Structure formats: C-alpha cells, structure tokens
Amino acid sequence: MIxxxxxxxxxxxxxxxxxxxxxxxxxxxAARYDGRAGPPLxxxxxxxxxxxxxxxxxxxxxxxxxxACAGYGPIAGDAALREALAGEMSGFYGAAxxxxxxxxxxxxxxxFAMVMQVLAAEGDTVLLPAPWYxxxxxxxxxxxxxxxxxxxxxxxxxxxxxxRIAELLAEHRPRAVVLVTPNNPTGAxxxxxxxxxxxxxxxxxxxxxxxxETYRDFLPxxxxxxxxxxxxxxxxxVLVHLYSFSKAYCVPGHRVGAIAAGGDVMxxxxxxxxxxxxxxxxxxQSALAWAIPALATWRDGNRALxxxxxxxxxxxxxxxPGWRLDAIGTYFAxxxxxxxxxxxxxxxxxxAAEKGLMTLPGPFFGPGQDRHLRLAFANAGEHIxxxxxxxxxxxx
Ligand SMILES: Cc1ncc(COP(=O)(O)O)c(C=O)c1O
Numbered sequence: 507m508i509x510x511x512x513x514x515x516x517x518x519x520x521x522x523x524x525x526x527x528x529x530x531x532x533x534x535x536a537a538r539y540d541g542r543a544g545p546p547l548x549x550x551x552x553x554x555x556x557x558x559x560x561x562x563x564x565x566x567x568x569x570x571x572x573x574a575c576a577g578y579g580p581i582a583g584d585a586a587l588r589e590a591l592a593g594e595m596s597g598f599y600g601a602a603x604x605x606x607x608x609x610x611x612x613x614x615x616x617x618f619a620m621v622m623q624v625l626a627a628e629g630d631t632v633l634l635p636a637p638w639y640x641x642x643x644x645x646x647x648x649x650x651x652x653x654x655x656x657x658x659x660x661x662x663x664x665x666x667x668x669x670r671i672a673e674l675l676a677e678h679r680p681r682a683v684v685l686v687t688p689n690n691p692t693g694a695x696x697x698x699x700x701x702x703x704x705x706x707x708x709x710x711x712x713x714x715x716x717x718x719e720t721y722r723d724f725l726p727x728x729x730x731x732x733x734x735x736x737x738x739x740x741x742x743x744v745l746v747h748l749y750s751f752s753k754a755y756c757v758p759g760h761r762v763g764a765i766a767a768g769g770d771v772m773x774x775x776x777x778x779x780x781x782x783x784x785x786x787x788x789x790x791q792s793a794l795a796w797a798i799p800a801l802a803t804w805r806d807g808n809r810a811l812x813x814x815x816x817x818x819x820x821x822x823x824x825x826x827p828g829w830r831l832d833a834i835g836t837y838f839a840x841x842x843x844x845x846x847x848x849x850x851x852x853x854x855x856x857x858a859a860e861k862g863l864m865t866l867p868g869p870f871f872g873p874g875q876d877r878h879l880r881l882a883f884a885n886a887g888e889h890i891x892x893x894x895x896x897x898x899x900x901x902x
Contacts, residue, residue: 583610614763637871693835742768
C-alpha cells in the first residue's frame with residue numbers, strides 16, 4: 507500500500523517548543539466540576555463582560571452585508587479607520603500622529619507577531635518583563651527569538667526596574683524591550699517616567715520599545731496621556747506602539763488591532779502585513795471608523811464601569827484570610843495564594859475542578875509566578891464576582 511510503512515513527519519521544533527494555549531488548559535480542569543459549589547465561574551479570559559452597543563452591531567451587520575466590504579482592501583487598513591484612529595490617538599496622547607504612521611491589523615496579537623518579524627530574526631533576543639502576556643512569549647518562541655525575562659516584584663507594584671532593564675540591554679543586546687501597560691496579567695499601570703526612561707535606554711542601546719497599550723481606554727480618566735513618547739517628533743526611531751479594538755469596543759471576535767510606528771519600520775512592515783493578513787477584516791474596519799468618534803461617551807462609561815468593578819472586587823478579595831491582593835487594575839486582579847495552599851497550577855486545578863472557579867495560574871505568565879493566580883474580573887458582573895470569595899475560601 508502506498509502509505510505504508512508510515513513515515514513520521516517531523517513537525518517544526520519551534521512550534522513544539524511553544525507552550526500550549528493556556529486558557530483551554532485551564533478550562534479543561536473545570537470539565538470535572540460537578541456543580542457542588544454553585545454555577546461555574548469563568549474568570550480566565552480578558553473579555554469585556556458587556557455587549558457592544560446596538561448601534562455598533564447594526565453598523566457591523568450593514569458593513570458585513572455590503573459588496574464593498576467583501577473584497578480585499580488596502581494592506582495597512584482602510585483609510586477611514588487609519589484616519590479616525592490617528593486622530594483619536596493624537597487627542598489621547600496630546601501629539602500629532604499621522605494616518606500614515608498607523609497600520610490596522612487583524613487583532614493586536616497578530617500586530618505583535620508581525621512587528622517581531624520586522625524587529626527580530628532567529629537567534630535574537632527580546633526583553634519581556636515577567637509576569638508576561640503568554641501570547642507574546644509564544645509568538646517569540648514560534649519565531650526562534652529568545653525571550654529574556656525581566657523580573658518584576660509585588661513590592662514595586664510589578665513595575666519593571668529601568669536599572670535592571672539597562673543591565674539586561676547591555677548584557678544581551680536585545681532587538682526590543684516589550685512593555686504592556688496597563689499590564690496583563692497584573693493590571694499594573696506603569697508610571698510615565700518609567701516608560702520614558704525605558705524608551706531612552708532602548709534608544710541608547712539600539713533596541714526598539716514595543717509598547718502594548720491594549721488596555722489604555724481603561725486607564726483612570728485622570729491618567730491620560732499615559733506617557734509623553736509621541737510628543738517627540740522622532741518617536742518612530744525607538745517606539746512601536748500596539749493597540750487592540752477588542753476590549754474598548756467589545757469586538758474581540760472581529761479581530762481588529764493596530765500598530766503605530768515610524769517610517770523605516772512601516773516600510774518593512776508592509777511585507778509582513780501583506781504576507782500574514784493581506785488586509786485586516788473589512789466590515790469591522792468600516793464600523794470602527796464610525797465608532798471611534800461616535801462611541802466616545804459610551805467608552806467613558808465603560809471605563810467608569812470597569813473602575814467600579816475593580817473597586818468591588820478589591821473589597822471582596824482584598825481581606826480574604828490568607829490571600830494577598832498583590833495588584834489590581836483595568837481587567838485583572840493578581841492574587842497571592844495563602845502559604846498553606848499548593849502551588850499555583852495545582853491550586854488553579856483544585857479551584858476549577860472542585861469549586862467551579864476558573865482562573866489562570868501564575869506560571870502560565872512566566873517564571874517566578876508559582877504563588878499567584880490571575881482573575882480576569884472584567885468579564886463577570888457583580889453578582890458573579892460576589893460568589894468568588896466563598897470559592898477562594900477553599901484555601902483560606
Ligand atoms: C496585552 C494584550 N495584548 C494583546 C491582546 C490581544 O488582542 P487582540 O484581541 O486584538 O488580538 C490581549 C488580549 O488579551 C492582551 O491582553
């Protein structure tokens with residue numbers, strides 16, 4: 507027979523070296539849950555816990571049904587959305603950002619992966635503060651780029667120390683430093699001075715600063731602008747900025763994100779954009795170009811809603827015997843397990859399988875996280891959050 511004897515195709519060593527998707531792994535533990543502690547509570551994924559407004563859904567439906575949006579579009583995104591985003595960013599950051607400096611992508615995860623194709627080659631290194639956003643590390647591993655952890659500490663509010671970054675820049679000569687602020691998984695908001703100092707260090711060491719501000723729309727209203735980097739006319743020499751429409755506009759399923767970068771990066775980026783996305787999804791681009799100005803008030807309301815939810819959650823879990831709330835902000839709480847509890851992976855498994863509470867254990871976010879759990883409180887209403895303390899009490 508033609509297929510016999512069977513020869514095993516060796517799969518890529520890089521993909522085999524890449525971690526498995528963490529969220530399905532955590533949810534799989536809950537398959538064993540028998541309901542004894544109440545309904546299952548899923549705090550694994552960073553998704554907004556409310557729907558998009560009807561007017562946005564109507565725009566999406568209209569655009570999805572149009573022949574114009576069925577065709578391929580420009581590689582770096584439709585002009586209307588690039589203009590709308592550049593305009594909104596200019597207002598938010600108090601700086602002039604041009605539409606030509608903005609590219610629209612099929613989600614922020616793809617934005618990161620495409621940017622790294624431009625900045626780093628196989629064998630290069632990139633600094634990632636730990637705990638990190640797991641898909642960043644996965645994307646780097648898939649590309650053969652080594653992530654060097656920059657440890658952060660609860661005592662410092664999980665804000666990386668620029669002095670440590672300076673040492674690692676000198677030691678490893680990485681192609682980029684990645685900062686995520688507000689942070690996933692900790693919710694930490696980095697001070698403007700820290701972000702600016704890291705940018706200056708990157709410039710000095712010939713590295714790029716890749717700044718993922720997916721959660722910027724949920725910063726406290728008095729915290730904008732979160733840094734002054736865009737005010738420097740030469741920002742594109744050091745900064746590559748990432749954004750996601752998934753959270754602020756409640757459209758993660760429509761896959762829209764963005765990259766802001768200088769001319770040199772943009773010129774090379776076009777190759778990655780063309781090869782990996784051809785064009786970003788067209789119906790969502792059309793609807794979001796409308797939504798950026800039209801939904802400004804609705805977004806402000808959500809910022810307030812999320813801030814209230816964070817305060818509610820702080821009140822619920824902040825005083826739980828044995829537990830320590832090490833950080834909370836925007837979408838996430840990062841909780842330290844009681845000393846008597848098992849390590850984070852086992853603890854998350856027990857909470858999911860026996861208490862019906864799905865969380866992500868710290869080790870999914872990098873080294874040194876064995877005592878922490880991430881709880882994405884953003885995706886649950888207050889009636890659900892109110893049930894969390896009783897489930898966590900399993901370890902109190
Ligand atoms: C820091 C960060 N970047 C990027 C993403 C992915 O965004 P998108 O849905 O636009 O791919 C997420 C989603 O959780 C995130 O937390």
